Amino acid sequence: MSVTVAVVYTYGDNADLLNETRPAHREYLRGLADSGHLLVAGAWVPGEPAGGLLIFRAADKDAVHGLVADDPYVLAGVVTKSQVHEWAPPLGPLAGAFTEQAD
Structure with missing residues (x-):
């Protein structure tokens, strides 16, 4: 069984650090x-606040906390929160894909 987990990142204001770390962050993702996790x-x-959205499929929410902790953006301090x-979205054409339970 697996769960779907949404992660919202908030970035700090160090654009140089973000740009330097982006290749490692993208390779990790x-x-x-x-x-199959992401x-x-x-x-x-x-124009929006600096940050992003990640949607994961994992065994549980704790597993996603571990994946987030190893993200180069998190390790470098790009992600401040x-x-x-x-x-588990109930509506919309993709809702079933996100709430489908996998073994």
């Missing part, structure tokens, strides 16, 4: 996507 991720668009929430 690419590996999580390839392994379903989708992206930064907020310009992360919110981790189990998520």
Whole structure:
């Protein structure tokens, strides 16, 4: 059984650190996507507060806390706050894909 977990990142204001760390961050997320843990991720668009949204599939919420802790953005201090929430959307054309329980 697995759960879907939404993670909201808030970035600090150090643009140089963000840009320097971005390649390692993206490589890390690419590996999580390839392994099936990361379903989708992206930064907020310009004009929004600096940060992003990541949607994970994992055994439980604690597993996602571990994945977030190893993100190069988190390790380098780019992420100043992360919110981790189990998520089960009931509506919309993709809702079933996110709430489907996998073994």
